[in-house]
Amino acid sequence: MKSEELSLFLDCLNFLNYEAILLDDNKFDQWLQLLSDDFEYEVPVRYSSNEDVEKEFSSKEYLIKGGKDYFRATFERLKDSYGWAAKQRSRTRRYVTNVHISEVKKGDGEVIVNVRSNVLLIRTERDSPSHWTLSAVRRDVLRVDEEKVMLRKRVTLLDYVDVPMYNIYFPI
Amino acid sequence: MNLIESMRKSFLEDNNGEMPLKVFNDYDIFQMELRSIFSRNWIFLGLESEIPNEGDYVVRYIGPDPFIVIRGSDGKVRALFNSCRHRGTMLCITDAGNTSNFMCPYHGWTYNNKGELVGVPFKEKVFEKFDTSKWGLLQMRVDTYDGLVFGNMDDRAPSLVDYLGDFKWYLDLIFKSTGGMEPVGPPQRWQAEFDWKLGAENFAEDRLHIAVVHKTLQAYGFVGKSRFGSGIETPDDVTVNEIKGGGGLPVACIGIRRTEKEASSFLGYPREEWKSFSKDRVGNFQWEVLRRAINIVFTLFPNFSGLISADATDSPFGVKPRVPFHTFRVWNPVGPGLTDMWVWTLVPKESSPEFKRRVGEVTRAVFGPAGNAEMDDLPIWRRVTKAAAGVFAERARVALKGGLPTVKELGTCEEWDGPGLCRPTQFQEESQRTFWKRWVMEMSRGIEHEK
Numbered sequence: 153m154k155s156e157e158l159s160l161f162l163d164c165l166n167f168l169n170y171e172a173i174l175l176d177d178n179k180f181d182q183w184l185q186l187l188s189d190d191f192e193y194e195v196p197v198r199y200s201s202n203e204d205v206e207k208e209f210s211s212k213e214y215l216i217k218g219g220k221d222y223f224r225a226t227f228e229r230l231k232d233s234y235g236w237a238a239k240q241r242s243r244t245r246r247y248v249t250n251v252h253i254s255e256v257k258k259g260d261g262e263v264i265v266n267v268r269s270n271v272l273l274i275r276t277e278r279d280s281p282s283h284w285t286l287s288a289v290r291r292d293v294l295r296v297d298e299e300k301v302m303l304r305k306r307v308t309l310l311d312y313v314d315v316p317m318y319n320i321y322f323p324i
Numbered sequence: 325m326n327l328i329e330s331m332r333k334s335f336l337e338d339n340n341g342e343m344p345l346k347v348f349n350d351y352d353i354f355q356m357e358l359r360s361i362f363s364r365n366w367i368f369l370g371l372e373s374e375i376p377n378e379g380d381y382v383v384r385y386i387g388p389d390p391f392i393v394i395r396g397s398d399g400k401v402r403a404l405f406n407s408c409r410h411r412g413t414m415l416c417i418t419d420a421g422n423t424s425n426f427m428c429p430y431h432g433w434t435y436n437n438k439g440e441l442v443g444v445p446f447k448e449k450v451f452e453k454f455d456t457s458k459w460g461l462l463q464m465r466v467d468t469y470d471g472l473v474f475g476n477m478d479d480r481a482p483s484l485v486d487y488l489g490d491f492k493w494y495l496d497l498i499f500k501s502t503g504g505m506e507p508v509g510p511p512q513r514w515q516a517e518f519d520w521k522l523g524a525e526n527f528a529e530d531r532l533h534i535a536v537v538h539k540t541l542q543a544y545g546f547v548g549k550s551r552f553g554s555g556i557e558t559p560d561d562v563t564v565n566e567i568k569g570g571g572g573l574p575v576a577c578i579g580i581r582r583t584e585k586e587a588s589s590f591l592g593y594p595r596e597e598w599k600s601f602s603k604d605r606v607g608n609f610q611w612e613v614l615r616r617a618i619n620i621v622f623t624l625f626p627n628f629s630g631l632i633s634a635d636a637t638d639s640p641f642g643v644k645p646r647v648p649f650h651t652f653r654v655w656n657p658v659g660p661g662l663t664d665m666w667v668w669t670l671v672p673k674e675s676s677p678e679f680k681r682r683v684g685e686v687t688r689a690v691f692g693p694a695g696n697a698e699m700d701d702l703p704i705w706r707r708v709t710k711a712a713a714g715v716f717a718e719r720a721r722v723a724l725k726g727g728l729p730t731v732k733e734l735g736t737c738e739e740w741d742g743p744g745l746c747r748p749t750q751f752q753e754e755s756q757r758t759f760w761k762r763w764v765m766e767m768s769r770g771i772e773h774e775k
Contacts, residue, residue: 195694199510202421213509213669216694217685221639226696229544236537237699313419314664318516318706319699 157253164267164294165251167301172246172271175323178238180227183323184220188295188302191220195308195324209309215320223323230321237321240277244322247272262297264304271308273324275317287311288324327353331764341728341757345720348519349712353767354660358387361626361766366467366474366487368628368654369393369403371668373471373506379422379437385656385664386475391464392416393473396438397424403475404439405462415461420510435461470499471506482570489569490743491576491624497610498620498630503600505650505670508684512667514693518705519712520627520655520663521763526701527629528759529563529579529621531750532726537704538697545640546689546696547633557751560584560616562737565758567744569625574762577755578744581619589618592634592648593675600674609741625762627655630670631691638689647682651691661709667692724760727752 153161167186174183195216196209230238248269255266273286293305308324327344334342347353369384370393381394383406390406392415406414408428415426415435425442427434434443439461444451465476467484469492474484481487488495499505526533541547560582569575583589590598591614603611618634630652637646653667669687671680691698711717727734727747734754740746747754 197510197512199419201418202423210509213507213512213684214688215512215514215692217688218638221642222689225544225546225638225640229540229546229696232540232543234536234539234543235700236703240703313513315514315693317514317693318518318702320694321699 160256160263160265160296161251161253163296163301164253164265167294167303168248168251168267168269168292171303172248176245178322180223180230180322184224184227186301186303187220187223188304189220191303192305193218193223193308193323194306195310195320198310198313200313215310215315226321237319242275242277245274246324247274262295265294265296267292267294271324284317286315286317286320286324290324328356328764328767331760332768335757335761335764339728339757340730341724341726341753342721343724343760345708345712345717345722347712348522349661349709349717351660354657356767357657360769361763362387362477362657364476364478364481364769365626365766366476366481366484367626368624369466369473369475370511371471371505371507371670372401372468372473373504373673374420374510375401377422379424380420381416381423381437382420383416383418384475384666385658386464386477387657389477390414391475392426392461393466393475394437394439397436398438400438401466401468401473402439403464403466404435405464407462408433409441409459409461439463470495471504472499486570487575488624489567489575491567491569491578493610493743494564494567494576494578494622495624496606497614498632501601501603501606501611501614502672503602503605504673506673507668507670508680508687509669512688512692513664515658515662515664516702516706517661518663518702518709519661520657521759522705522708523653523655523663523665523701524623524625524627524629525756525759526705527621527631528577528623528755529750530753530756531561531563531579532753533701537700540700541690541697546636546638548635548646557749558582559748561750562740562746562748563750563752563755564740564742564744564746565754567758573765574625574758576622576624577758578620578622579750579755580613580617581750582613582616583618588615589634590615591617591620591632592636592646593672594645594647594679597672597675597679600672613742623759625759626766627657629653629655636686636690638686644685645682647679647686649687649690650683651687661713665693724753724756727754 197213198208250270252268257264269290271288275284289309291307295302295304367386375395378397381392384393391403392406393403395401410433413428413430425436432445436442441456441459563579565577566574567576621631623629632650634648635646636649652670656664658664669684671683725731734747737746737748
């Protein structure tokens, strides 16, 4: 790997790790600052058909589909003492692995990077010794310039048709 | 069973709304529900529009039982039990598709899309005189109403139209006068540790929880003032309870909120999206109800619920158009205190693609596992179910007493020209009691059956 490529890879890896830390620590407002204004986020519904795996994800129905405004509004609501989803003493831990840069496009003072990663999210709650897991592949588009990395787009492809978690109030 | 006896006394004799907490988490109750309720009533499976062409299928469940809901080469919709008649293998392992036949991967028995056994390898060598016409896939009864597909495992049960009874009047208002509804995409599916009846009774409807659980929906701008989430009653809010189905049994409840008398709302559809709505398909009063409706929520016994509510958004800080959200769902029990949810966003077939897309966006921002309303319901339903798990829980009785004759007089709605017992308020719990009444009737039938 050339030093330029390595540097870009480390920037992306660092970004994904930092972002996971913010989300695990429920620092949602700080996470919002990592998103570009035209941020798009999708978690499509998965269903299996006789066709190939790429076609298992719906282009019409999603579990979550929104932009920065959507998340800002949701996070504000959850801060309220009646924002019940975030009041269950849930803990989330994201394990981000298999980070791979699939495409790099150089533009006007910035680099657009397509990054694929796996995420394993483990959620525990209150005094319960059991946990829920969500496993997924993420296809991200990162915008990298001299000073910072921003998340431009994220498509999270869950490994489930029937999602084994009672609610999802956080980004994956 | 003591628990059922206790429910009988509370709901069919004393009418005191007191119920054992254990109904929400008990292995025997779960098993009995599968036999007494889910094997004998009409259960929602999906929409005809999900399988428009010959050979189209979706796999759906009633409890743990898998069925292939398929349109055969003769155009007829069937529900085939997803199990080979030879050694029982599950035939179909996809969720949806199109096929002319299913071949079992074990010994190669093959069925066509009408469920007939059309191929048996080594037939002449081993099965020469075997009558394949008697060994087609097992089928459950299927019928449709307003494009909704229902199945019934009981061959002796009354027809779907009988079962729905007076609730047809309300289904027609939603599905017929709008020119039919179709899903924006495949259903959202997820599983959670709560009892299916908590969801069903909540949509039956539980107006009182909205001011507490969903207070923030309105406060943070996801829904308009005085709409979903409002703790303030408007004079034209009604709940229609005790809607009678076949045999005069209560089969559904529906809550309807309406705007001021002269306004036209049509559930918050923009004017250009009313085109497919027609008053010719329904009666005058039904049309009047739809014209002024801003919020409709119902449960059809046992586990099919729907909610349409005007004036919502996914981005309160943004400028995108506010549209109604539309959520229709099945609460499928898969274990004691364990429920699978299947949720469709249904939109009028004839509405514009942009409107359909927008309704989809807004609906999933409010309902579904990550929706801002539903993400708050589920932890609470889980907490009910968890509290009901133990032995001390057997002593606990919970009080569903809102609007009992001995507690608060509800009055009746004189102007209402539709079927059911119309109350001029939604601040009551008679609607949930209607659900439980039918539940205990069905469960008692189970006990009598065992005797």
